[in-house]
Amino acid sequence: MNGDVVIRDETSEDADAITQVTAAAFQDLEVSGHTEQFIVEALRAAGALTVSLVAERDGRVVGHIAFSPVTISDGAADWYGLGPVSVLPELQRQGIGTALITAGLARVKKLCARGCCLVGHPGYYTRFGFRNVPGLTVEGVPPEVFFALSFADDMPQGSVSFHEAFRAEKPSDVAPTGASQPSAADTH
Numbered sequence: 001m002n003g004d005v006v007i008r009d010e011t012s013e014d015a016d017a018i019t020q021v022t023a024a025a026f027q028d029l030e031v032s033g034h035t036e037q038f039i040v041e042a043l044r045a046a047g048a049l050t051v052s053l054v055a056e057r058d059g060r061v062v063g064h065i066a067f068s069p070v071t072i073s074d075g076a077a078d079w080y081g082l083g084p085v086s087v088l089p090e091l092q093r094q095g096i097g098t099a100l101i102t103a104g105l106a107r108v109k110k111l112c113a114r115g116c117c118l119v120g121h122p123g124y125y126t127r128f129g130f131r132n133v134p135g136l137t138v139e140g141v142p143p144e145v146f147f148a149l150s151f152a153d154d155m156p157q158g159s160v161s162f163h164e165a166f167r168a169e170k171p172s173d174v175a176p177t178g179a180s181q182p183s184a185a186d187t188h
């Protein structure tokens, strides 16, 4: 990765840039519902952006990653959903996404998270230790695109629900606290 990329927590001044980076990253992605920027905004408004990191280059936000709490039907606590994760199209494949994911996982782990899960492209997330877990599912999401990484010895079983904010479809969709079932295109 280019050495002048800094990964840091989002500040209140980053919100617009994060919205723009997220929209740009997913713009040409066929599986995207193009609502990811609204999801990030709704997570923030709901106080559910547990970890929100930006990648900054030359003073400009060029990437972002979000982590938010999930609920699991077996009652497993302290699990988080990774995503959306975004890098500006012109700066992709330079290691910025890897830096955001690595730093983000370290951060949630430090918060005593027991694990992390995501809906994402097969082939990308296994390099970070994520795997498909039989018996751990998200309603309506094909099992091959749902991944989990346990930071503990155990792996939960059951149905995972992402935050209600994953239903956001427009800027004003500020989701109340609650759970949601994202489509395969919603979480990344």
Ligand SMILES: CC(C)(COP(=O)(O)OP(=O)(O)OC[C@H]1O[C@@H](n2cnc3c(N)ncnc32)[C@H](O)[C@@H]1OP(=O)(O)O)[C@@H](O)C(=O)NCCC(=O)NCCS
Pocket (backbone or CB within 6 Å): 025, 026, 029, 085, 086, 087, 088, 091, 092, 093, 094, 095, 096, 097, 098, 099, 119, 120, 121, 122, 123, 124, 187, 188
């Ligand atoms: C996914 C994303 C965050 C990765 O960030 P990045 O900075 O491009 O990734 P890195 O440079 O750290 O890693 C590049 C590696 O990821 C792979 N990769 C990137 N996007 C991928 C994808 N959607 N599916 C599979 N592999 C992918 C590349 O092939 C590359 O692998 P290689 O190093 O073996 O060649 C970025 O490409 C992005 O914003 N994409 C659009 C939004 C998106 O798809 N978000 C995640 C949805 S699953």
